[in-house]
Amino acid sequence: MLATAFAPVTEHEFAAPLPSLRRSSDALSDRFEQHATRPLAAKEHLFCEGDKATHVYRVEAGHICIYRTMSDGRRQVIDFAYPGDVIGLGAIGEHAVNALATVKTLVRCLPVTTLTDLAQADPRLGMKLYEAISRELLAARELLFTVSQRTASERLASFLLGLSRRNARRSENPGEIVLPMTRSDIADFLGLTIETVSRTFTKFRNDGLIDLEQCILVTILDAAGLEALAAGEAEARH
Amino acid sequence: MLATAFAPVTEHEFAAPLPSLRRSSDALSDRFEQHATRPLAAKEHLFCEGDKATHVYRVEAGHICIYRTMSDGRRQVIDFAYPGDVIGLGAIGEHAVNALATVKTLVRCLPVTTLTDLAQADPRLGMKLYEAISRELLAARELLFTVSQRTASERLASFLLGLSRRNARRSENPGEIVLPMTRSDIADFLGLTIETVSRTFTKFRNDGLIDLEQCILVTILDAAGLEALAAGEAEARH
């Protein structure tokens, strides 16, 4: 059990509010600029459980799905990494999770040795890493709570609102969400089956909460309604 | 969402293998020695969600339950802290979780300001914090996986084995587990109801996996059987 987890840190956690200044102001993200990139085909793994943790990565384009599996095929998706997100933090020995490009993707690679050397020289970077992982921990617990305590509708509402907020942070339209992952990925993220995810999408559309086009484009029609659902203000009271 | 999570780090994560040398060899735990202690009555909170994160604590005696709640009362227990465990790491602003003493408890308190000052002077401490939180992240994801993907029997088996392994690490009897928490705490940890937890305990006893005395003392009779259950090697195949 020397392995330590890897996962995305959402962009805003390193970022100044202004998009144009985003990464240029951050001690950690700065380190990536002069390092090599690596292209990944759709469905190509960046790394797998058990691989030696040699690098930390920043997604430049595309999307990475972070997940774990059990021997019998049960899968837990832990996070979806978007451009700007850093993945691979938290590793000391080997990877405890898998990182899979869902589409054609480009990542920038920073050797872990470089990172630790830099941290030895600059205590502020060590604290930055600590804070970055602390936020990942917060996200992991939020997901734990969602999966463990909420109904299917509440889970999907939380998920959509999370993506909407991510859009807002990135100065994209929070009312329109493009899903770069399959129903299967969403199901394994939320601890549901693809059928339940699909049915819940349909239910949201019928209830006028969202609009759905081509399975991939979600338009939020009633953000307040979704918020209420996610907060457990509906259904829970019978 | 500036709050950052707090939670236990199990003792062995800071520890040398020999019990007597345990904490004396660790950069982080050393910092606690000269600091003040604080006694807690049973069911007294050490801190609550939203409280300013002023200190980091090490449990000296007793037990602390870390949890989050939803407005309608749904509760997620995140961890149980034992003597030697450090809690409160990961906080930058305010607490995102509650910490409740389940029994009469003693904690040692280290101010966060002291910790950050020390980290500024010593880059190694910053990395220690980073590694400590990384392990908490790993534990949080393990729990996420358990709660999201496993059946009630698998969850309880994992839980008991976790406590058994903790005993082994602490050079205590891994075959006998004293439960310092209620069925309700276990249920909220595993994402089940108290009834299901109770029924599953009974089932384990009937199946000869464990012996149960006074709800509080669990004797493991068939560790291999529990391991198989936790790994999904039973039941999952129907």
Add this chain to the structure above:
DNA sequence: CGCAATATTGAGTTGGTTCAAACTACGTGG
């Protein structure tokens, strides 16, 4: 266009919950 992969919808089943009642452990005061 045609095929393969993904998504939706339907029908029946079930593991875990809910509601309810009985039982046990334990601390307190008479």
Add this chain to the structure above:
DNA sequence: CCACGTAGTTTGAACCAACTCAATATTGCG
């Protein structure tokens, strides 16, 4: 030391949200 009350646990029976299995409908790619 025991009666009592309270909190926690176990057990039972009915129910339901999500699952499984199965068929149909999209989507997108070669």
